[in-house]
Amino acid sequence: MNFKKLLTRPEFGAFVAAVGIFVFFAAVAGEGFLSISGTINYLEVAAQVGILAVSVSLLMIAGEFDLSVGSMIGASGMIIALAVTQFDWPLWLAIIVAFLFSLVVGYVNGWLVIKTRLPSFIITLASMFLLRGLTIGFTLLITNVTRASGLGTYTEGDFLAPLFLGRPLGLPISIWWWIGLSLILGWMLFRTPFGNWVFAAGGDALAARNVGVPVARVKISLFMLTAASATLLAIIQVLDTGSADVLRGEQKELEAIASAVIGGCLLSGGYGSVYGAAIGALILGMVQEGIVFTRISTDWFRAVLGGMLLAAVLLNNYLRHRALRSR
Amino acid sequence: MNTAPALSLRNIYKSFGGIVAVEDLSLDVKRGEIVALVGDNGAGKSTVVKIITGMYQPSSGEIRLAGEPVHFIDASQSQSKGVQVVYQDLALAESQPVYMNLFLGREKTKGWFGKLDRTGMIAETEELMRELNVRIPSPKSTIRKLSGGQRQAVAIARATHWATNLVLMDEPTAALGVTETSKAEDIISGLKARDLAILIVSHSLDQVFRLSDQICVLRRGKQIGVRQTKQTDKNEIVSMITGLHASSR
Ligand SMILES: Nc1ncnc2c1ncn2[C@@H]1O[C@H](COP(=O)(O)OP(=O)(O)OP(=O)(O)O)[C@@H](O)[C@H]1O
Ligand SMILES: [Mg+2]
Numbered sequence: 001m002n003f004k005k006l007l008t009r010p011e012f013g014a015f016v017a018a019v020g021i022f023v024f025f026a027a028v029a030g031e032g033f034l035s036i037s038g039t040i041n042y043l044e045v046a047a048q049v050g051i052l053a054v055s056v057s058l059l060m061i062a063g064e065f066d067l068s069v070g071s072m073i074g075a076s077g078m079i080i081a082l083a084v085t086q087f088d089w090p091l092w093l094a095i096i097v098a099f100l101f102s103l104v105v106g107y108v109n110g111w112l113v114i115k116t117r118l119p120s121f122i123i124t125l126a127s128m129f130l131l132r133g134l135t136i137g138f139t140l141l142i143t144n145v146t147r148a149s150g151l152g153t154y155t156e157g158d159f160l161a162p163l164f165l166g167r168p169l170g171l172p173i174s175i176w177w178w179i180g181l182s183l184i185l186g187w188m189l190f191r192t193p194f195g196n197w198v199f200a201a202g203g204d205a206l207a208a209r210n211v212g213v214p215v216a217r218v219k220i221s222l223f224m225l226t227a228a229s230a231t232l233l234a235i236i237q238v239l240d241t242g243s244a245d246v247l248r249g250e251q252k253e254l255e256a257i258a259s260a261v262i263g264g265c266l267l268s269g270g271y272g273s274v275y276g277a278a279i280g281a282l283i284l285g286m287v288q289e290g291i292v293f294t295r296i297s298t299d300w301f302r303a304v305l306g307g308m309l310l311a312a313v314l315l316n317n318y319l320r321h322r323a324l325r326s327r
Numbered sequence: 328m329n330t331a332p333a334l335s336l337r338n339i340y341k342s343f344g345g346i347v348a349v350e351d352l353s354l355d356v357k358r359g360e361i362v363a364l365v366g367d368n369g370a371g372k373s374t375v376v377k378i379i380t381g382m383y384q385p386s387s388g389e390i391r392l393a394g395e396p397v398h399f400i401d402a403s404q405s406q407s408k409g410v411q412v413v414y415q416d417l418a419l420a421e422s423q424p425v426y427m428n429l430f431l432g433r434e435k436t437k438g439w440f441g442k443l444d445r446t447g448m449i450a451e452t453e454e455l456m457r458e459l460n461v462r463i464p465s466p467k468s469t470i471r472k473l474s475g476g477q478r479q480a481v482a483i484a485r486a487t488h489w490a491t492n493l494v495l496m497d498e499p500t501a502a503l504g505v506t507e508t509s510k511a512e513d514i515i516s517g518l519k520a521r522d523l524a525i526l527i528v529s530h531s532l533d534q535v536f537r538l539s540d541q542i543c544v545l546r547r548g549k550q551i552g553v554r555q556t557k558q559t560d561k562n563e564i565v566s567m568i569t570g571l572h573a574s575s576r
Contacts, residue, residue, distance in 0.1 A: 191442050193434035196423075200431055204420035210382075211418070211485070212403035212432040270422050 008322070010264030011276030013315045017262070017308075018279050021286050029293035038293060040171065046285025047178035048233060050278050052252060053259035054182050055229040057277030058189060059222040060260050063202035063269025064113060064120040066223060069256060071131035072102055072230035073249025077237060078135050081148035081244035092160035098231050105131065106227030110220030120223075128253070136246045152242035164232075165239045174236050181229070182278035189274050198222070203270020258305065259284055262312040264320075271320065283308070331394030332357045333493050333524030334379065339388035341374055348374040350548040352388070356493070361515070361525040363535040363556075366545035366568055372528040375545075376495045379526070380412050381405045392492065403432070409491030413482045413499045419470045426452040426466040429485050459484050459514050475502035483514055487523075494518055496527040500534065512538060532561050544568055 006012060025033045032038045052069055059066055076098040083094035109127055113120045139146055155161040166173055189195035200208035201215045209215050230249065238244050261267070262283055263276025287308065288301050332355040341349040349371040356362045364372050377383045379390060381399025390397050392408055399405045402412070412418075419428050426448045427434075435444040435451070452466040461480040463473060470478055479502050486494055496515070500508040515538055518525055529535050535542060536556060544551040544567040551567045 193436060193441065193443060196427065196431065196434055196443065200420050200423060203422040207418045207420045208431065210402050210412070210414065211420075211428075212406045214403065 007319075010271060010273040010316075010320070011279055012264075013312065013319050014263045014276045014279040014283065017312060017315070018283050018286070021283055021290070025286060025290035025293065029290060029295075032293035033290055038289070040175075042285040042289035043175050043282075044172045044285075045288050046282045047172070047174040048237075049252070049255050049259055049284050050178040050281030051174065051181060051229055051233045051236075052226070052256035053263070053277040053281045054178075054185050054274050055222070055225045056253075056256040057260035057263060057265050057272055057274050058185060058198055059219075059226050060257070060265045060267070061189070061202050061269060061272040062198045062219050062222050063205065064110075064219055064222070065124060065257070066106075066109065066226040067121065067124040067253045068105070068109060068127040068131055069226050069230040070249040070252040070254075071128045071135070072105060072227050073234045073237070073252055074244075074246055075105075075131045075135045076102060076231040076234035077244035077248050078139050078148065078246055080235065080238055081151055082139065082142055084151060084154050085148050086142055091154045091158040095160050095164075095235055098235065099228060102227040102231040103224045106224035107220060109227070110216075110223030113223070114216045114219060132246075132250075139246050146246045147243060149243035151238060151244070155239055161239060164235045172240075174233075174240075177232065177236070178278065178281070182274060186274040186278075194218070199270060201269075255284060255305075256281075258309050261316075262309060264316050266320075280312075331391065333393055334526065335389075335391040335394070336375075336379070337389040337391070339375070339378060339385050339390070341371075341378060341383065341386050341388075347548050349378070349385075349545075350550075352545070352550045354543050354550075354553065356524040356526050358492075358522050358524050359519050360541070361519060361527060361539045362541045362543060363539035364526060364528045364543050364545065365530070365532070365535060365564065369547070370545040370568075371548040372545060373497050376412065376414075376497045376526070376528060379405065379493075379495055380410060406432075406489070409489075410493045410495065411486035411490035413479070413486045413494070413496040419478060419482055419485075421471045422469060424467045424469050425463055425473070425481055428470060428481055429455065429488060433489065455484055455488055459487070460510055476504055476507040479503055480507065480511065483511060487514065487518060487521075490518075490523055493524045493526070496525065498528055498530065501530070508534070532564060535564075536561065546570055 056066060056069065079098045079101060080094040083089040083097065084091055105127065109124055112123045116123070136146065155165055164173060168176060189198060197208065197213045197218045200213050201218045205215055234249065237248065259280030260272065260277040263273060263278070263280035265272030265277065284305065287304055291298055291301055291304065334356040336352055336354045339349055339352040352375060354362065364375060366372055374383065378385050380402045381404050382402050384400065397408065420431055423431065429452050430448045435447045436442060437444040437447070449466045456463060461484060463477050463481070470481065473481070479499060483499055500511050503511055512534065515525065515527065527538065539556045541553055542556055542559065542564060543553045544564060546568060554563065
């Protein structure tokens with residue numbers, strides 16, 4: 001791949017920004033930021049957003065949003081916690097049920113978007129409130145509290161737990177999932193017919209339908225993917241902390257969208273990159289943890305995030321115009 | 328050998344709410360034959376095309392392909408039966424390159440994991456464009472960068488490449504210049520030799536008389552009549568289209 005081609009890739013802006021931000025924190029807060037534990041810290045934060053962002057970016061390229069992933073995290077976490085602690089299910093069964101639940105929710109989201117032709121923004125805004133409200137309501141109904149803890153003991157001897165728990169080769173499992181998902185979904189987006197349909201569904205839905213691309217099927221399966229990735233993140237969190245909380249995952253959907261946008265995704269669909277979203281998540285992680293090491297109060301994180309998002313959108317906009325002109 | 332016509336429409340009726348777009352249309356198109364569908368703006372021509380592809384469903388009436396009744400609910404179903412369309416309002420993926428537009432929905436893949444075979448698709452596109460004598464900057468140029476004529480040529484190339492039974496064309500040369508039009512007409516006549524059935528919508532009677540074997544006239548959704556091209560003339564067709572008697576007859 002030659003240099004000019006590299007410049008016109010959607011993730012180029014995010015890549016440059018990531019390098020810049022890394023250099024900045026290395027210079028300002030080198031000791032903590034560059035240490036092994038510091039590195040693992042920001043990678044883990046990045047991974048938690050990244051697991052969501054890579055699938056959210058696919059959905060955005062296909063022209064749709066999913067605002068319900070944050071609520072899905074809370075819901076899945078509670079399903080597992082309640083099933084195990086209140087109903088004595090084995091952990092593996094609870095995990096499978098949580099995944100099935102997310103696939104159903106994703107399917108319903110997608111089906112409603114296709115059938116009603118309403119913006120997915122509205123449909124998933126509704127499911128965001130619905131899921132969160134039901135999670136809080138049912139949890140209180142069953143347990144009288146909004147938290148469940150003491151799950152740590154249930155992982156022992158469970159055959160599914162090792163997939164979501166621990167630190168293989170010294171890195172938290174979330175980082176492995178983040179890297180693995182980025183590579184697999186990125187490969188799928190750029191190298192397979194399905195990925196091509198994702199681009200076509202988002203950029204030229206009518207033309208795509210006319211030539212026989214199964215646009216509805218593509219979109220629905222991506223809604224199922226985003227919901228399932230929220231469940232994946234929920235499982236990792238629940239097993240890591242040993243607890244679940246009805247409010248877990250709040251605003252994660254927005255962080256995931258922010259990562260995807262920083263990574264070059266267009267809100268209008270048809271353009272973007274999974275790798276870009278993974279880099280976007282890395283940037284979010286570096287900034288969030290980097291601020292800690294600079295001893296600036298973390299209260300500023302959201303302000304920094306907002307400023308970066310604006311800068312990223314402007315930069316990507318500029319780069320994209322250049323890219324489209326040079327093609 | 329199946330002797331039934333490639334396409335057979337019987338008593339097709341279609342209304343949108345209160346508007347009757349097509350009223351009682353019956354028409355046969357055989358393999359190796361070009362049938363022209365003519366009529367003024369709003370006569371219902373595009374609606375007929377969209378009914379055949381499955382984009383619209385007829386309110387009543389029967390569609391048969393090679394004698395077999397079909398009920399398509401979307402365009403992908405008609406495509407799987409070898410029906411291809413060139414739309415009046417261009418239907419290409421603007422942001423995708425030419426070669427992807429030729430293969431969108433039927434991508435070539437290689438290897439066990441179904442990896443896109445870009446080189447293969449690019450090579451095949453080049454060959455097809457050469458065969459059809461279409462000049463484009465490169466198979467990799469995005470559609471957005473092409474002129475209206477080049478786009479239409481790509482759409483025609485796509486349809487002719489995949490069609491095995493029937494090609495529907497809704498004003499395929501409306502956006503084309505003189506040279507491009509005659510090139511496109513050559514491609515269209517060439518389809519007859521490939522034993523495809525062709526239904527073409529056109530406002531240019533000159534073109535209709537150059538290309539077609541039969542002419543079907545619609546006026547405000549009504550089928551006015553079908554004529555053998557060799558046994559009619561422009562005056563008759565014009566008076567059928569407008570409903571006025573040509574003064575020169
Ligand atoms: N989706 C639709 N909803 C409602 N009415 C429609 C729809 N599509 C077409 N019509 C109506 O059906 C009639 C026939 O339209 P159609 O597009 O088939 O005409 P046409 O013969 O292709 O005209 P033109 O030569 O301008 O392309 C028109 O009165 C049009 O307004
Ligand atoms: Mg028309």
